[in-house]
């Protein structure tokens with residue numbers, strides 16, 4: 001019965017692309033880390049999450065060989081002191097970019113397995129509840145205060 005087989009194959013072809021060819025709802029951009037001072041055991045990764053889908057997703061953190069452990073941290077003020085807290089997940093609502101940046105949420109690199117040198121990059125795998133795993137390259141930037149390019153840090157507005 002070659003005809004049955006043909007129909008079956010056609011069905012498979014029609015069904016498959018619907019899920020596999022869809023535009024990825026989630027993307028990770030501007031992944032960067034600060035160069036680690038010599039001997040520093042820890043570091044932090046900052047990045048921007050974009051949810052272009054219609055359903056909320058959740059960022060579950062990341063993994064990679066750059067550190068013994070990578071934790072998702074938020075920063076909060078407690079008695080005028082900035083404190084880091086480990087969280088299990090961060091909401092990534094549709095439409096609004098979620099920015100992990102210095103003095104804000106970040107991926108904490110605990111127990112660096114390699115020094116972070118400016119100009120180099122390393123891979124991490126970001127995990128999402130719905131989107132699954134997304135791999136990104138994290139660019140290492142020079143230490144704060146050293147800006148080989150770009151505007152000087154005097155952008156205070158009163």
Ligand SMILES: [Cu+2]
Nearest residue numbers: 073084106108
């Ligand atoms: Cu931290």
